[in-house]
Amino acid sequence: MTHSWVSRANALATYAGTVLAVVCLAVTATDYFHRATPAVHCDFVGTEGLQKEFGHDRGYIVLNLTADLRSEFSWNTKQLFVYVNVEFATRKNAHNNMVMWSAIIEDKNEAVLRLPTLRPQYPYAITDQGFNLRDREFNVTVAYNVMPRVGALYTRHHKFTGFRFPGEYQAPALGRVRRPGSDVIEEVPASREEAEVAAYLEGLEQEEAEA
Amino acid sequence: MDFKGQKLSETVCVWIITVAAVLAFLYGYVKQDFQAMMVLFGGGCTLAFVATVPDWPVYNKDPVTWLPPKEDAARRGGNGSGGRGAGGKGGSKKKGSSSWASLFGF
Numbered sequence A: 001m002t003h004s005w006v007s008r009a010n011a012l013a014t015y016a017g018t019v020l021a022v023v024c025l026a027v028t029a030t031d032y033f034h035r036a037t038p039a040v041h042c043d044f045v046g047t048e049g050l051q052k053e054f055g056h057d058r059g060y061i062v063l064n065l066t067a068d069l070r071s072e073f074s075w076n077t078k079q080l081f082v083y084v085n086v087e088f089a090t091r092k093n094a095h096n097n098m099v100m101w102s103a104i105i106e107d108k109n110e111a112v113l114r115l116p117t118l119r120p121q122y123p124y125a126i127t128d129q130g131f132n133l134r135d136r137e138f139n140v141t142v143a144y145n146v147m148p149r150v151g152a153l154y155t156r157h158h159k160f161t162g163f164r165f166p167g168e169y170q171a172p173a174l175g176r177v178r179r180p181g182s183d184v185i186e187e188v189p190a191s192r193e194e195a196e197v198a199a200y201l202e203g204l205e206q207e208e209a210e211a
Numbered sequence B: 001m002d003f004k005g006q007k008l009s010e011t012v013c014v015w016i017i018t019v020a021a022v023l024a025f026l027y028g029y030v031k032q033d034f035q036a037m038m039v040l041f042g043g044g045c046t047l048a049f050v051a052t053v054p055d056w057p058v059y060n061k062d063p064v065t066w067l068p069p070k071e072d073a074a075r076r077g078g079n080g081s082g083g084r085g086a087g088g089k090g091g092s093k094k095k096g097s098s099s100w101a102s103l104f105g106f
Helices: A005-031 A192-210 B003-031 B034-052 B073-078 B080-096 B100-104
Strands: A039-053 A056-068 A077-088 A096-105 A112-118 A126-128 A137-148 A154-164 A176-178 A185-187
Touching: A005 B003, A005 B034, A039 A137, A039 A154, A056 A077, A056 A137, A096 A126, B003 B034
Parallel strands: none
Antiparallel strands: A039 A056, A039 A176, A056 A112, A056 A126, A077 A096, A077 A137, A137 A154, A176 A185
């Protein structure tokens, strides 16, 4: 084959690709020098419900999560995937581990979390295969994946221990929270989003009633 | 593009891309800006493309000098039409050499 502009363009593209790979390796290397100082704290506010259902127990807990993850963002961080796990042990299952809530943080400026009433994202998040949730001790692990633009993903864990479900069942009701170690049920305002959803559902019910 | 031009264009291409990559990485790391690094690197590659892919006159300073053709009467006589055809091709090449297409070796 003769030497032509196509051969020159091909050589340029090949060399540029190789150099780009080397640059990406160098970028990954800088991650080893990145030191993050995240501040994560999680409290147990109380239970919003603890229900015996057909074949299992279900818990509805409220957590108070504050986290400052801004320092996890380096120039090579694309996003964080934050999730909250609830863990407990029973005689039947030595390790129960359930994701109760998760979120994607795409921007450093959104990496400060203040969630005074963190509830399970899905109603069936905290379930036991049996009837062992009453007076059961549980841990909460706040974990997040740091997802880089190039290189390897890594995970950080923050574990909070020593929480306990109440000793008796409690009918689930949004906004009615039993504080840990107490029999008194307090009104805790639902989050703004949940209040909006509740108002929307109420509106639907009214429309149906009128129709 | 002559042979020395080929060597020159490859050297220039490699140097532009390498320097652009080093500068882009340093700038991106200092400014903590991944996108700026990619833009700088892409700019360097574009510059290298413009500078080394077209057949610029600077790459044609040392044309190959061929030996003069041997006078061979018998051959010329036996292949007269072919010779005329080759002459016609040469003419079209000369016409093209003044246009943009010649930068890319057409």
